[in-house]
Amino acid sequence: MARVLQPKDREVTAERLLDSSMRNSYDPNVDVDWDAPLVEGKGFLPEERVSLYGTALWDRLTPEQRIELAKHELGSITSVGLWTEIVLMQLLARYAADLDPRSPHMHYALTEIGDETRHAIMFGKGIAKFGIPAYGPPRAVRVPAKLFGAAIGGPAMFASVLVVEETTDRLQRSMLDDDRIQPMIRMINRIHVVEEARHVRYAREELVRGLESLSRPALELHRLVTAVVAHTVMDVMVHPAVYAAVGLDPREARAAARANPHHRESRRWMAEKIVAFLTEVGMIGGPTRRIWRHAHLL
């Protein structure tokens, strides 16, 4: 893949993505029926993706508590995703500022910022609708992320963005045709999946182009940053406070989730496609592979 991408392809790709955006974009304010009531008995996440699924703690929960926990976990994942989208807007705005304003490549970067603003509002409205707290990432992640957002660029930036977009995409895609899930969530996921497919294409190609000109030490640095971001994002997706919502001790439940083979497998499954891609293009490799393994993503 690295050798077939030429600089001129950048504009060809951007033109295609702009055309697709024009034909197939959503306005969540009107395309989601926010007034529709939740459907009795439908869930918020596939059971098997809930972090405690299969543990002794899970066995003690009633069916209602399991649905409640899934709702809070979905809320946590969504609020972390929403926050990463805002970080991404900053990254893309800094990136776009240096591009040629006449180029489709720049126009697509701006279009993507537009998509992410609508997504963040859509997710925010969803969390409000379901009456879930806005868990989000802890301060220990929010604060350094501001510095990260101001400093990072190039392949590590695009790879980090892809890790977030593609892991959540896998989870959302798996729910599109899942009849057990609330219809409103499936609609939100459908909107997101359609628009994210373009973001993934844009970032994947830009990552490959960026990698071509990296020196060996720079590559290792970009690999390290990407691995740390991937580990951190996956770790903060489920806020420990979600467990308190069903009367569990957050510390005990978090430890149980971390040791849960089903949960580890879910993380690996969410990351499977992006890990394969990053490995293929050389963004996962060398000594920092250990970090991916430690994060249960390899």
Ligand SMILES: [Fe+2]
């Ligand atoms: Fe998004």
Ligand SMILES: [Fe+2]
């Ligand atoms: Fe995106």
